[in-house]
Amino acid sequence: MIRRPRRVATAALLALALLALCVAVVVALVQRLSGTTEFVSYDSIATRLHDTEWGDPVVFVVGLIVALVGLSLLVLAAVPGRAVVLPLRPVDGDVAGIERRSLRAALRRSAATVHGIDAARVRLRGKAVRVAAASDRVDVRDLPDTVHAAITDTLERIGPRTVPRVRTRLRSAKVGGSR
Secondary structure, three states: OOEOOOOHHHHHHHHHHHHHHHHHHHHHHHHHHHOOOOOOOHHHHHHHHHHOOOOOHHHHHHHHHHHHHHHHHHHHHHOOOOOOEEEEOOEOOEOOEEEHHHHHHHHHHHHHOOOOEEEEEEEEEOOEEEEEEEEOOOOOOOHHHHHHHHHHHHHHHHOEOOOOEEEEEEEOOOOOOOO
């Protein structure tokens, strides 16, 4: 049920680069066949490539760049992205999931409902939830535990398959400081 993101940006960038290269080759060939002035001279490219030797540093640099680009594309294709849909505990054999941003929004709303919290930011990282909250109170001794309890209660109600570890950090108003 864990849905991973597609590598759309990488694929689109590679497709556009290959399309531009193909268009340039076709335009150059059509210009050469029709006898018009070429924007890239086929003869100059062919002469340059023919005169280049395998031991030339340019060949090494271009080969290294192509190898690095290919290796990075392979790594991007092989390494899975961050899950977009997180699985929930099965209920009566039914499989369900929740989008990462929906879970983050629900947890943010839950933290913001705690009395004394002005703003909250929630981050989902692996098997951990980090909540950074801000309060205009000076005395915030009990607020981190209250926010932690609210987040834990929301997680129990939503029911993710693996319950993440919750960390809370609270920023309080400074005494005598300007805001």
